[in-house]
Amino acid sequence: EAGVVQSPRYKIIEKKQPVAFWCNPISGHNTLYWYLQNLGQGPELLIRYENEEAVDDSQLPKDRFSAERLKGVDSTLKIQPAELGDSAVYLCASSLARVAYNEQFFGPGTRLTVL
Amino acid sequence: RKEVEQDPGPFNVPEGATVAFNCTYSNSASQSFFWYRQDCRKEPKLLMSVYSSGNEDGRFTAQLNRASQYISLLIRDSKLSDSATYLCVVNRGANNLFFGTGTRLTVIP
Numbered sequence: 001e002a003g004v005v006q007s008p009r010y011k012i013i014e015k016k017q018p019v020a021f022w023c024n025p026i027s028g029h030n031t032l033y034w035y036l037q038n039l040g041q042g043p044e045l046l047i048r049y050e051n052e053e054a055v056d057d058s059q060l061p062k063d064r065f066s067a068e069r070l071k072g073v074d075s076t077l078k079i080q081p082a083e084l085g086d087s088a089v090y091l092c093a094s095s096l097a098r099v100a101y102n103e104q105f106f107g108p109g110t111r112l113t114v115l
Numbered sequence: 116r117k118e119v120e121q122d123p124g125p126f127n128v129p130e131g132a133t134v135a136f137n138c139t140y141s142n143s144a145s146q147s148f149f150w151y152r153q154d155c156r157k158e159p160k161l162l163m164s165v166y167s168s169g170n171e172d173g174r175f176t177a178q179l180n181r182a183s184q185y186i187s188l189l190i191r192d193s194k195l196s197d198s199a200t201y202l203c204v205v206n207r208g209a210n211n212l213f214f215g216t217g218t219r220l221t222v223i224p
Contacts, residue, residue, distance in 0.1 A: 031210060041217075042202050042204075043214050045211070104161075107158060
């Protein structure tokens with residue numbers, strides 16, 4: 001079974017440029033998460049989707065970050081404009097359901113460098 | 116106060132050694148607990164769940180102390196392949212996971 005797919009794997013941009021990340025979750029997983037991981041830190045949740053609904057976006061910096069999950073499958077995370085401090089790994093994860101714990105499976109991440 | 120606190124290490128241990136990692140969590144209402152493993156430049160993967168009764172998976176033993184809000188992971192007979200970062204993870208409910216900073220382990224030949 002295919003795992004969580006993310007693209008691109010690496011992205012280098014100049015500050016103030018826009019950037020977008022794409023995630024395709026494991027088939028059948030209705031819950032999708034975007035995490036931010038800085039060097040030497042654990043992942044921090046940015047946004048969680050149940051199907052196409054964003055159920056927790058409290059940690060998403062809405063002035064520059066946006067996300068969507070059209071049709072409740074693939075998701076896109078966008079940053080516009082990017083700042084130097086946005087350099088990090090952006091991880092997408094998916095799981096089966098919100099009720100009770102189901103293991104979250106992570107994609108390989110997109111490593112963003114903002115120059 | 117951070118939701119989950121771990122000693123970042125690094126822990127450098129010889130092959131065959133026993134090593135223990137600990138973490139504490141701040142929210143007493145946290146519902147479930149896990150250890151994830153993350154290899155260098157890779158994604159986190161679930162290593163094992165943690166229960167109050169303790170659970171063991173081969174050389175790995177995890178323990179939860181709810182009264183002290185403390186979670187531990189013990190690795191016996193360390194292998195070179197155990198070198199990784201071990202993330203302590205707390206579920207506050209509804210799959211709302213909080214990750215610690217991770218503890219880096221290097222097993223030395």
